[in-house]
Amino acid sequence: MQYLAMIYGDTTQWESLSAEEREEVYAxxxxxxxxxxxxxxxxxxxxxxxxxxxxxxRVRDNETLVTDGPYAELKEALGGYFVLExxxxxxxxxxxxxxxxxxxxxxxxxxxxxxxxxxxxxxx
Amino acid sequence: xKYAALLTNDADAVAAWEQMTPxxxxxxxxxxxxxxxxxxxxxxxxxxxxxxxxxxxxxxxxxxRVRDGETTVTDGPFAETKEQIGGVMVLExxxxxxxxxxxxxxxxxxxxxxxxxxxxxx
Amino acid sequence: MSSIELTFRxxxxxxxxxxxxxxxxxxxxxxxxxxAFTIALERWPRDGPPDHPSAWIIATARNRAIDRLRRxxxxxxxxxxxxxxxxxxxxEEDVSSIPDDRLALVFTxxxxxxxxxxxxxxxxREVAGLTTTEIAHAFLVSEPAMAxxxxxxxxxxxxxxxxxxxxxxxxxxxxxxxxxxxLYLVFNEGYSASGGAEHxxxxxxxEAIRLAKLLALLMPDEPEALGLLALMLLQDGRRExxxxxxxxxxxxxxxxxxRWNQARIAEGTLVLERALSRRAAGPYxxxxxxxxxxxxxxxxxxxxxxxxxxxxxxxxxxxxxPVVELNRAVAVAMADGPAxxxxxxxxxxxxxxxxxxxxxxxxxxxxxxxxxxxxxxxxTLRLEMNxxxxxxxxxxxxxxx
Numbered sequence: 340m341q342y343l344a345m346i347y348g349d350t351t352q353w354e355s356l357s358a359e360e361r362e363e364v365y366a367x368x369x370x371x372x373x374x375x376x377x378x379x380x381x382x383x384x385x386x387x388x389x390x391x392x393x394x395x396x397r398v399r400d401n402e403t404l405v406t407d408g409p410y411a412e413l414k415e416a417l418g419g420y421f422v423l424e425x426x427x428x429x430x431x432x433x434x435x436x437x438x439x440x441x442x443x444x445x446x447x448x449x450x451x452x453x454x455x456x457x458x459x460x461x462x463x
Numbered sequence: 464x465k466y467a468a469l470l471t472n473d474a475d476a477v478a479a480w481e482q483m484t485p486x487x488x489x490x491x492x493x494x495x496x497x498x499x500x501x502x503x504x505x506x507x508x509x510x511x512x513x514x515x516x517x518x519x520x521x522x523x524x525x526x527x528r529v530r531d532g533e534t535t536v537t538d539g540p541f542a543e544t545k546e547q548i549g550g551v552m553v554l555e556x557x558x559x560x561x562x563x564x565x566x567x568x569x570x571x572x573x574x575x576x577x578x579x580x581x582x583x584x585x
Numbered sequence: 586m587s588s589i590e591l592t593f594r595x596x597x598x599x600x601x602x603x604x605x606x607x608x609x610x611x612x613x614x615x616x617x618x619x620x621a622f623t624i625a626l627e628r629w630p631r632d633g634p635p636d637h638p639s640a641w642i643i644a645t646a647r648n649r650a651i652d653r654l655r656r657x658x659x660x661x662x663x664x665x666x667x668x669x670x671x672x673x674x675x676x677e678e679d680v681s682s683i684p685d686d687r688l689a690l691v692f693t694x695x696x697x698x699x700x701x702x703x704x705x706x707x708x709x710r711e712v713a714g715l716t717t718t719e720i721a722h723a724f725l726v727s728e729p730a731m732a733x734x735x736x737x738x739x740x741x742x743x744x745x746x747x748x749x750x751x752x753x754x755x756x757x758x759x760x761x762x763x764x765x766x767x768l769y770l771v772f773n774e775g776y777s778a779s780g781g782a783e784h785x786x787x788x789x790x791x792e793a794i795r796l797a798k799l800l801a802l803l804m805p806d807e808p809e810a811l812g813l814l815a816l817m818l819l820q821d822g823r824r825e826x827x828x829x830x831x832x833x834x835x836x837x838x839x840x841x842x843x844r845w846n847q848a849r850i851a852e853g854t855l856v857l858e859r860a861l862s863r864r865a866a867g868p869y870x871x872x873x874x875x876x877x878x879x880x881x882x883x884x885x886x887x888x889x890x891x892x893x894x895x896x897x898x899x900x901x902x903x904x905x906x907p908v909v910e911l912n913r914a915v916a917v918a919m920a921d922g923p924a925x926x927x928x929x930x931x932x933x934x935x936x937x938x939x940x941x942x943x944x945x946x947x948x949x950x951x952x953x954x955x956x957x958x959x960x961x962x963x964x965t966l967r968l969e970m971n972x973x974x975x976x977x978x979x980x981x982x983x984x985x986x
């Protein structure tokens with residue numbers, strides 16, 4: 340079964356890091372990815388640009404509303420995600436705990452929806 | 464440009480879904496499915512749609528933190544916001560206006576929001 | 586501002602737009618044009634200003650951009666950008682043949698995905714050529730804060746992939762709204778804001794008018810662009826009479842109409858006629874028509890309230906808002922009597938808005954419902970308002986006693 344591990348963290352902290360410090364963080368993420376890949380657990384992943392580059396789109400009364408910023412202002416913003424293939428949510432949480440961001444912020448693990456009636460819903 | 468389109472649902476709408484019986488939920492989904500099929504039907508050939516997932520309700524979430532080597536897992540989503548992430552779609556397109564043009568066709572744009580976040584390293 | 590700064594500023598937007606088109610990056614373009622400005626400050630006093638400043642600025646900015654790029658050891662698209670820069674003409678006659686990309690620049694700076702305050706700052710910096718310092722003073726914000734605002738906006742354009750172009754037809758109406766709103770916000774900051782020095786506010790109004798004229802020039806078939814320009818000119822015609830000797834606000838009824846700028850009003854009226862001749866009325870044209878009716882009345886009693894009421898009705902149909910309904914009710918009261926106005930007022934949801942309660946009090950007074958009027962005046966005076974409004978209300982209340 341597939342799970343989305345969403346990485347929440349304080350991005351102002353990230354922005355204050357030097358290029359070398361960021362390289363160090365990327366190295367820890369690469370290590371995680373390699374480990375997850377070897378275990379057959381890693382399906383996908385992405386690093387998201389900061390919320391200052393976000394744009395939120397809504398349609399109300401046939402009118403398109405485009406605004407600067409994320410859909411909600413959180414002290415710790417979504418900074419990236421991994422898609423993990425695990426037997427259970429508990430197993431997914433064990434892997435989530437290995438994501439470097441877990442030690443600074445938090446990882447939200449959510450099951451990816453599988454439509455019971457369809458043959459293989461979920462990720463496409 | 465690559466964008467992660469974060470699809471949200473209104474927390475009240477989610478709560479309403481939770482209250483439904485399996486039969487009601489199935490019927491409600493049946494109404495939504497054609498809208499999504501129309502969207503994928505249009506986007507598919509364009510080559511602009513990448514990875515795409517729908518998530519289970521926030522009530523099924525677990526939040527993991529590691530502090531001083533100790534792992535804590537709590538039930539529930541990371542934040543109790545008025546809108547909650549319900550899905551993610553990766554869009555590969557020319558520019559932000561193109562991404563916005565896709566976002567307005569995503570059904571949740573009418574009831575909640577679609578946040579377009581650039582993916583780093585794309 | 587020195588004549589060098591003035592001349593340079595006139596060519597600024599055109600140069601930034603062209604360099605942005607060629608370099609694909611607003612920051613690189615701005616840096617190049619800023620470099621050219623530094624050179625102008627050195628050379629023009631010594632050699633005299635060039636015959637064709639715009640051409641000189643673009644050519645010089647091009648050369649500075651080439652220099653900067655050559656010094657960059659690693660730059661992804663260095664070869665491609667150098668080739669594009671080198672292809673830019675530098676001979677004066679040829680430079681005038683370079684397409685005017687300012688419209689694309691305006692739409693980019695006013696893109697809805699940018700924070701509202703960022704759009705305003707960016708438009709003033711990139712299109713109008715104001716310095717960060719000038720913009721900071723105009724908006725009563727510290728220079729570092731304004732600099733941050735600009736950096737953030739430019740970073741977002743690049744990171745989020747905001748395209749540098751005039752929007753395609755199907756997006757044009759909604760994107761036009763964004764541009765007009767930005768320009769009108771700049772104007773209002775100068776016209777209505779209570780803080781800051783008078784000359785700074787006046788300069789802001791002038792800048793907004795200059796930008797609106799540019800937009801009207803670049804989009805001659807767009808009646809709302811003309812409508813906005815007309816509205817600004819007509820309102821600006823009253824600007825000096827709006828301030829008393831101590832800088833306090835003077836209400837329309839109390840203004841010395843001899844201090845109105847008739848040349849401005851005439852210009853605004855002409856622009857409005859041009860707009861209306863297109864037979865595609867819109868909110869800015871309607872607001873301009875209302876402003877024209879006010880500005881054409883030699884005395885308050887000469888105001889054509891019936892026409893104003895009708896125009897507010899039109900405006901309400903297109904842009905329903907409680908404030909428009911309120912203004913309409915006030916106009917109807919002037920045209921058809923206080924009872925008619927009061928009936929409309931009672932249908933508006935604007936609790937706590939002092940102008941609504943003040944209007945209500947006034948109509949009750951005119952209907953000689955003195956007790957209710959006094960109560961309404963007292964309730965209104967408990968709300969936030971500026972000094973001129975407060976003084977006027979206190980006067981009315983004391984007259985009732």
